Amino acid sequence: MIFYGRQYIDKFDEKAVVSALKSSHITQGPNVEKFEKLLGKNFGSKYCCAVSNGTSGLHLAGLALGWKKNDIVLCSPISFLAASNAAIYCNSRPDFVDINKDNFNIDLEKLEKKILFYRKKGKKIKTIVATDFGGNPCNWKKLSITAKKYKIKLINDNCHALGAKYKGNKSYAAFYADIVVHSYHAVKNITTGEGGAVLTNNKDIYNKIKILRSHGVVKNKTNSNPWNYEMRFLGYNYRISDIQCSLGISQLKKLNNFVKKRNSIAKIYKEAFSDEKLFKIQEIRKDDYNGYHLFPLLIDFKKSGKTKLGLFKHLRKKNIQLQVHYTPIHLQPFYIKKFGYKKGDFPISENFFKNEISLPIYFNLELSKVKKIAAMIKNYILK
């Protein structure tokens, strides 16, 4: 069965995990710090804190920025719901800004309008969480200008974009955002099974996150008793294990190759679906390099006379399981009930959801298969 994404584990990964298992420290061993150092180096951030998953990373990021009751956190409706949920964990108020119809990221004009809308009501936005959707970097230069102008903190939910480059720069994420969050879930560009990291160039943020990751507890070095420790904040157990980090170190070596292959797959899809009458693909700036966690394809089902369900079933018979990313967060039952969102609140996102499918894209998917998948979809839609 071909899924939209899957992990790639080789002999080196297996060896790394087994050797960590055989070591004396399988939870908080040397591989955690080693992985953090390598991540910092690879993604150009001064500080890095590896965590149990991307969601806990987003929660810690919010806590480090001091999210509290009634603080407003702006997100994209077309993203994984972990970031807006993290705002709710902090009793903050997530709200959304519609996406741009061409690049599928948060719309920067609508973002500024939303900021001004809240301003009129005397409210300030605490944080913007921007997702580099599918692996396509947002316009971070513009985003950071807006954030500075209104004194708003920026988080890059970078979970799709591991290995991406913005204007040729692979360290863009931590350069422009106050905090960057990664996920190493099995379908992401590299994996530790479950896992994630928080990257930042801000030492205070890093220190806070590191303490909160482990119960808010610090070893009291001024006290001479070796058993002494102090809990300073209400923290969590969001640690990642040495075993997982050992896998992460091994996976990180392959990231560039992984993303290169994802780009080769994307190239085939782009060529296949360049006919714009029924298909639409994500717009990517020429000087950017997409991480391609996803390859989103929009199909004008209405015009084609076909349905999304029909296409799903047709490909399922050929052992290809498509996916959709994502159901707009504001239309999730929990969000409707809690915040009163309704259909029509973010029309571009809702239209995107209606037409979007995520095509299979992962390292060991053969290019000949990619061509076949593209042909199958085209035949079905155009016939």
Ligand SMILES: *Cc1c(COP(=O)(O)O)cnc(C)c1O
């Ligand atoms: C995967 C993902 C997350 C959450 O990561 P987990 O490691 O599964 O908790 C958050 N945001 C986005 C955009 C993601 O794709």
